[in-house]
Amino acid sequence: MTLWAHSLESRSASHARGLAASAAVCCLAVFASLTSPVQAETFGPENPDGLVWSLNTFTDDRGRSTTALSYAIPETDAYLFTASCMSGRRGPGVEVVLSLDFGERENGDPVDVAFGSGDYEATYSGNVRMIGSEVAGIVVRVALNDDFWTVMKRETPSLTFHVADEADRDFRYTPLRGVSAGVQKLREQCIDYFDAFDASTPSELSEPILYECEDGSTFSARFDNSRSYSTAELTVAGTTVQLIQEISASGALYVGGPIRLHTKGDDAFLEMAGEGRTCSSATE
Secondary structure (H helix, E strand, O other): OHHHHHHHHOOOHHHHHHHHOOHHHOOHHHHHOOOOOOEEEEEOOOOOOOOEEEEEEEEOOOOOEEEEEEEEOOOOOOEEEEEEEEOOOOOOEEEEEEOOOOOOOOOOOEEEEEEEEOOEEEEEEEEEEEEOOEEEEEEEEEEOOOHHHHHHHOOOOEEEEEEOOOOOOOOEEEEOOOOHHHHHHHHHHHHHHHHHHHHOOOOOOOOOEEEEEOOOOEEEEEEEOOOOOOEEEEEEOOEEEEEEEEOOOOOEEEEEOOEEEEEEOOEEEEEEOOEEEEEEEOOO
């Protein structure tokens, strides 16, 4: 597999040590340094270079468990793809770390990653993650209800990824054969972690924000981003309802039955009773 061989040659031994030094990168060697795995399972065939899909769960000395699905060489720091979540943290995002060349970008710099698989194409915003002067990779966060996980479970021949608009420089792929069960188990474990966090986290509603609409009506909203799912407590015409945030291509979308509230900056669009209202914040 020429691509992987080039990847190993382009990364020094100090790079591998840098990866192992950061628990946030979620490489398997990091977890192994904490404790023995309570769960280790492989999926699909191993490729000629030793890369294989595996699901591992580790617990640190503070009792926090981390579950990671990786396409990597077991018991080494060599990896192409790792998706992980940890107990005691809010969702719904799963952290995906990718072994990609990000050029001259610095730690924390934004970088978009393009994914493809069959007829699926999507671009996600991410950030460079570095450890001191060592390269770690690119990190993106993918919500549990995102189509990304459905695509991985379809077991199309492969998942491709590269820095957006730079496919000619560093184009990677991971086969998806046999990984469907691993993806499902990762999602189930992440849901358990996030549900436990939400159950133990008190609500933290914001102060009310008053919106004035073009038709002369008003409403107020209080937002809660303390849990894995964000909510909006909407009060309109003396009635209060709770809306739950859903995926939106732009701004934030909150939905509850027939009521939809779409906010972006100080602007809002409220849909209820089959009618829409364009509004803006009147709260300083």
